[in-house]
Amino acid sequence: MKLIYLLLFLGGLLPRALASDLPDLGESSQAVFSSQQERRIGESIMADIRGSRDLMGDAEVADYLNALGARLVANSQDPARSFEFFVLHDNTLNAFALPGGFIGVHSGLILSAQSESELASVLAHEISHVTQRHLARVIAGTQKNTLTSLAALAVAILAARSNPQVVNAALATAQAAGIQSQLDYTREHEREADRIGLQVLEVSGFDPRAMAGFFERLQKYGRLYENNAPVYLRTHPLTTERIADVQNRVDALPYRQVPDSLDFQLVRAKLEAGAGSAQNAVKVFETALAEKKYSNEAAQHYGLASALLRSKEYSRAERELALARKAGAHPMFDVLAMHIKFAQKQSGAALDVCRGGLKRFPRHRALIHGCAETMLQTGAAAEALNLVSGALKSRDNDAQLYLLQAQAYAALGKFVPQHRALAEAYMLQGNLxxxxxxxxxxxxxRDGDFYQLSMAEARLRQLRELEKEMRKPPQP
Structure with missing residues (x-):
């Protein structure tokens, strides 16, 4: 759903918002938006994001973030709520919550986190914004403004995932509409998200002191680079009072040292290996290993191997990966080994690596993706089709799996299911x-049987009805 549909939807809510005075702040969000409507708004924004190159498609990074988020959500005030966490290619320090439980994190924020608890503290804060329905309250606060105000708010929501220049332009539009004060979370919202986020962080087994440490570093960064402050500070006002309040709360808690997981260290190393030029990335990891400036040696060897793969130094990459494997078996090691073999045009060896990895880690998405791609490259289309079709039974929201399924069907000359699979991939990418x-x-x-053609026809009717529904003018 594109921006125009979101504006139409928000516009349709306006007359109901103006019809009567809203109740108190805690209920006003429900008066303007139901949870279902809030999810619909979030889905509409996500359709735009999923079709954008900004979205990081790396399955290992996405799955790690969602696993971390799920651990926190399980201890939140609304553990049954559906959440989706995603990463955007952006070096700036930012994270944001969209309506409906969608939480975005910039890759730069993950790289800036000095511990897993720091990253978890940001997610816990954003989760709390969602469970307390803060964004819905902000939108509810526009009840007495015009459609222009709501439209400006929608633009600002969409722009929040972009660069500071776009954010500033969107906020300027909103200011012209008279709702600047409504756009950013209020101090009350921030304090509430801090308080609840700390509780979630502690119960989930992380170090709550990490939140105070991360806030202090953000504030220092903002003071040093006042004209280029992190986007996070623009959308989440950070005051000395907030930092002091968080610090006072954690001071009352018993000290607990929480080690980072290997998953966090590997994901962070992978992102660092992919940042900047390959040569610079190699140098960063070589220097850290030489000077022993690291918290996890295996992750440093893995990061160096990843950077060496980028610089096409394959033999060295394999040696570094062998050193990383001393930490034990991990699916990310198998995925990297497969890519190194494939880059050397050793398709058979790559296939052996991924088959062995699947035996150890049958549900690891990146392994499934990589194995299917390798199978297709080596002419094993039937095996690839069996692999991805099985994976889709539990992951029917994975656009990449549908694309791989379409490639397998095409290789086997099955064109009706090929285009059905492509249709599902486009739907998940927001391209109705x-x-x-x-x-x-x-x-x-017309190469399919009666059942396949009937399924395609039924799905086409369903999507046409959805398109018609999206184009309907808003009802007062």
Missing amino acids: PEAIVQLQIALKS
Whole structure:
């Protein structure tokens, strides 16, 4: 769903918001938005994000972040709520919550986190914004403003994931509409998210002191670079009072040292290895290993191996990966080993690596993706189809799996299911028009049986109804 549909939807809510005075702050969000409507708004924004190159498609990074988020959500005030965490390619320090439980994190924030507890503290804070429905309250506060105000708010929500220049432009638009004070979370919202986030952090087994430490570093960074402060500070006002309040709360807690997980260390190393030029990345890891400036040696060897793969130094990459493997078996080691073999045009060896990895870690998405791609490259389309079709039974929200399934069907000459799979991939990427086109192509292919054609026709009717619903003018 594109921006225009979101604006139409918000516009449709406006007359109801103006119809009567809203109740107190805690209930006003429910008066304007139900949880279902809030999810719909979030889905509409996510459709735009999923179709953007800004979204990081790396399955290992995404799955780690979602596993970390799920651990925190399980100890939140609304553990049954559905959440989705995603990463954007952006070097700035930022994280944000969208309506409906969607939480975005910039890659720069993950790299800036000095511990897993620091990263968890940011997620716990954003989760608390969602469970307390703070954004819905902000939107509810526009009840007596015009449609222009709501439209400006929608633009600002969409811009919050972008660069500071776009954010500033969106906020300027909102200011012109008279709702600047509504756009940023209020101090009350921030204090509430801090308090509840700390509770979530502690119960989840992380170090609550990490929140205070991260806030202090952000504030220092903002003072040093006042004209280029982190986006996070622009959307989450950070005051000395807030930092002191968090510090006072954690001072009352018993000291607990929480080691970082290997998953966190490897994901962080992977992001660092992919940042900047390959040569610079190699130098960063070589220097850290030489000077022993690291918290986890295996992660440093893994990061160096990843950087060496980028610089096409394959033999050295394999040696560094062998050193990383001394820490024990891990699916990220198998994925990297597979990519190194494939880069050397050793497809058979790459296939052996991924098959062995799947025996140890059958549900690891990056292994499934990589193995399917390798199978397709080596002519094992039937094996690839069996692998991805099995994975889709438990991961039917994975667009990459549908794309791989489509490639496998095409290699086997099965064009109706190929275009059905492409349609589902486009739907997950937020491209409804192209999904409809793919189903139309499927029906024209006529190579499928009655059941396959009937399924394609039924899905096409469903998507056309959805398109019609999205184009309806808002009802007062």
